[in-house]
Amino acid sequence: MTTEMLDAHKPEDIRRAGELIKKGGLVVIPTETVYGLAANALDEDAVRSIYKAKGRPSDNPLIVHISRLSQLGALVREIPESAVRLAEHFWPGPLTIILPKSALISSVVSGGLDTVAVRLPASETARAIIDAAGCPLAAPSANTSGKPSPSRFSHVWEDLTGRVEAMVDGGHCAVGVESTVVSLTGKVPKLLRPGGVTARQLEEVLGHVELDEAVLQGLSQDVQVASPGMKYKHYSPKANVVIVDASPREYIKYVNAQVDVHALCFEEDVQYLRGPCVTYGSRYDGAAQARQLFDALHALDKCNAKTVYARIPSKNGIGLAVYNRLVRAAGFEIVNPYQHYIIGLTGGSGSGKTTVAKAMEELGCAAIDCDKISRSPNVYDEDCLRELSEYFGSDVVEDGVLNRRLLAQRAFQTTAGKEALNAITHPRILKHVQLAIEKALKSGKRLVVIDAPTLFESGFDAACARIIAVTAPREMRLARIARRDSLTPEQAEKRLGAQQEDSFYTGRADHIVSGEGDYDLEKRLLPIITGLSEKAR
Numbered sequence: 001m002t003t004e005m006l007d008a009h010k011p012e013d014i015r016r017a018g019e020l021i022k023k024g025g026l027v028v029i030p031t032e033t034v035y036g037l038a039a040n041a042l043d044e045d046a047v048r049s050i051y052k053a054k055g056r057p058s059d060n061p062l063i064v065h066i067s068r069l070s071q072l073g074a075l076v077r078e079i080p081e082s083a084v085r086l087a088e089h090f091w092p093g094p095l096t097i098i099l100p101k102s103a104l105i106s107s108v109v110s111g112g113l114d115t116v117a118v119r120l121p122a123s124e125t126a127r128a129i130i131d132a133a134g135c136p137l138a139a140p141s142a143n144t145s146g147k148p149s150p151s152r153f154s155h156v157w158e159d160l161t162g163r164v165e166a167m168v169d170g171g172h173c174a175v176g177v178e179s180t181v182v183s184l185t186g187k188v189p190k191l192l193r194p195g196g197v198t199a200r201q202l203e204e205v206l207g208h209v210e211l212d213e214a215v216l217q218g219l220s221q222d223v224q225v226a227s228p229g230m231k232y233k234h235y236s237p238k239a240n241v242v243i244v245d246a247s248p249r250e251y252i253k254y255v256n257a258q259v260d261v262h263a264l265c266f267e268e269d270v271q272y273l274r275g276p277c278v279t280y281g282s283r284y285d286g287a288a289q290a291r292q293l294f295d296a297l298h299a300l301d302k303c304n305a306k307t308v309y310a311r312i313p314s315k316n317g318i319g320l321a322v323y324n325r326l327v328r329a330a331g332f333e334i335v336n337p338y339q340h341y342i343i344g345l346t347g348g349s350g351s352g353k354t355t356v357a358k359a360m361e362e363l364g365c366a367a368i369d370c371d372k373i374s375r376s377p378n379v380y381d382e383d384c385l386r387e388l389s390e391y392f393g394s395d396v397v398e399d400g401v402l403n404r405r406l407l408a409q410r411a412f413q414t415t416a417g418k419e420a421l422n423a424i425t426h427p428r429i430l431k432h433v434q435l436a437i438e439k440a441l442k443s444g445k446r447l448v449v450i451d452a453p454t455l456f457e458s459g460f461d462a463a464c465a466r467i468i469a470v471t472a473p474r475e476m477r478l479a480r481i482a483r484r485d486s487l488t489p490e491q492a493e494k495r496l497g498a499q500q501e502d503s504f505y506t507g508r509a510d511h512i513v514s515g516e517g518d519y520d521l522e523k524r525l526l527p528i529i530t531g532l533s534e535k536a537r
């Protein structure tokens with residue numbers, strides 16, 4: 001079969017795509033998540049040809065795509081209130097909702113299940129094609145079964161040419177990973193596949209949402225899974241992918257020590273890696289990681305990579321979707337080369353870091369207080385004092401003793417002063433933090449918590465395999481720092497005003513822990529700590 005190439009920007013091409021689908025044909029369409037392999041969802045033969053073109057097992061059901069909410073009613077037996085709320089919040093968008101199917105949906109679409117997956121995509125091209133076809137579209141991701149999903153037109157072009165009637169070029173998909181799949185068929189909503197709509201966003205609308213166990217783990221073929229797609233080999237590039245669970249620095253050290261491997265890493269890592277690498281976004285930009293992951297997997301195929309060592313993504317926010325795809329691409333192979341975890345603990349003043357660090361210590365971690373180290377005499381050795389007096393004036397050191405008040409006065413007057421102070425003291429502080437970590441590891445601790453208010457600013461986050469952000473309401477933080485440092489409300493307000501927003505910390509963290517009080521703290525920390533100590537063994 002010859003495959004027609006169509007352009008998403010041409011109205012006549014959209015009409016052509018609609019016509020071909022109406023006639024029972026297969027057309028690759030762009031969506032905001034990944035490209036889809038679409039056919040008329042109400043035409044059994046057309047739907048069968050999807051399974052054939054993809055080489056997909058027939059018990060793995062398809063998503064039905066609609067262009068208007070009013071089309072949902074005919075496809076399902078009932079629309080629960082929770083579905084209405086989800087649709088209001090996230091449709092059109094990267095969310096698929098599973099509901100009991102109506103008789104209109106054939107068991108070929110539902111893979112023999114009594115339920116149907118429905119999605120109203122944000123992509124205007126996708127909706128225009130649905131309208132042009134005049135029917136709902138069954139569409140799985142447009143990749144041959146087992147391969148990484150296509151987030152660029154070139155991916156489908158190389159994979160499916162000659163097996164479909166047409167392909168519509170809509171450029172690079174904005175989200176880059178497939179939709180979030182949530183089932184509303186049980187008592188509690190269940191997240192079956194993480195995607196562009198995050199677990200937290202779902203919980204804000206639905207209350208508690210269960211995480212299907214297949215999201216994070218490999219399941220054996222004979223286990224009954226809620227989402228059949230989860231049991232199949234997935235997203236696999238040709239190379240053998242291994243995830244390295246370590247800090248950024250340790251990852252680089254580990255990968256540089258291997259021969260004949262490719263790195264699948266974050267942008268920040270490239271400058272330190274000696275061998276070939278393919279990047280998938282910035283360490284702190286989950287959305288960019290999602291957008292680029294499948295492209296990166298395709299690129300590794302292109303350069304014939306045999307063994308790939310991948311940086312572990314955070315499971316926070318959209319990171320959970322990235323992790324879920326990558327861990328499948330790796331066939332669940334994760335290595336822990338260093339058998340310990342350095343955990344960075346950070347957050348604004350008065351958020352409760354110290355309390356959290358204490359609680360972690362009680363749960364068996366070693367805890368290192370960077371503020372305390374930054375004031376310790378060890379840091380201010382002879383060399384350090386000399387550099388300080390050279391820059392800030394000889395009177396900041398009197399008889400070998402640092403006049404902290406005078407130093408602070410001079411240093412904090414100007415940005416240049418602050419920078420100079422940091423340039424002199426930071427490397428020394430970091431050296432002593434590093435020594436404290438080594439001491440803790442030598443003593444047999446596997447989990448070491450670094451309480452560091454300026455974890456990111458100092459660059460020490462590169463030594464941390466996990467990061468916990470501690471947050472508390474602003475009013476509480478103001479009251480705490482006023483009390484602790486004997487400040488007036490105005491002074492406290494000014495201090496907080498000079499600090500980073502909460503989102504600076506939470507957006508970069510693996511875990512967010514509330515520092516509001518010690519109530520429940522242990523219960524919230526325990527799963528994090530237990531998970532890590534199991535891995536560190």
Ligand code: TXA
Pocket residue numbers: 031033034035036037060061062063096098110113115116117119139140141142177178179180181192193226227228229230
């Ligand atoms: O973003 C997306 O969802 C893309 C675009 C094209 O819309 N589509 C997509 O389809 O990813 P597919 O077929 O690759 O993945 C659909 C997933 C599979 O894991 C499948 O098992 C699950 O949804 N699924 C479909 N119907 C289901 C049902 N009735 N119950 C449980 N899981 C279902």
Ligand code: MG
Pocket residue numbers: 140141149
């Ligand atoms: Mg798929």
